[in-house]
Amino acid sequence: MIRTNVLDRFLDPFGAFLTPEVAQKVVDFRVDEQTQTRIDELADKCNEGQLTLAEREEYNTYVAVIDFITVLQAKARTVLE
Numbered sequence: 632m633i634r635t636n637v638l639d640r641f642l643d644p645f646g647a648f649l650t651p652e653v654a655q656k657v658v659d660f661r662v663d664e665q666t667q668t669r670i671d672e673l674a675d676k677c678n679e680g681q682l683t684l685a686e687r688e689e690y691n692t693y694v695a696v697i698d699f700i701t702v703l704q705a706k707a708r709t710v711l712e
Contacts (some may be wrong), residue, residue, distance in 0.1 A: 657703055
């Protein structure tokens with residue numbers, strides 16, 4: 632995925648700044664229940680082809696943020712290994 636590759640290039644040096652304690656907090660991060668519920672609702676509507684334009688923009692923003700956090704967590708895992 633191009634977005635992940637770009638994030639990797641920008642965030643590769645990020646791991647050098649993480650202490651093991653901070654890295655563990657990044658790895659353990661989970662979104663709150665209310666936000667997860669909203670993401671799940673939007674995902675269901677997306678799969679059914681029923682997103683409004685505003686919902687599609689909101690969902691795409693969530694997906695971008697999730698991609699970013701996933702890359703951060705991968706970097707943090709390398710610190711913990």
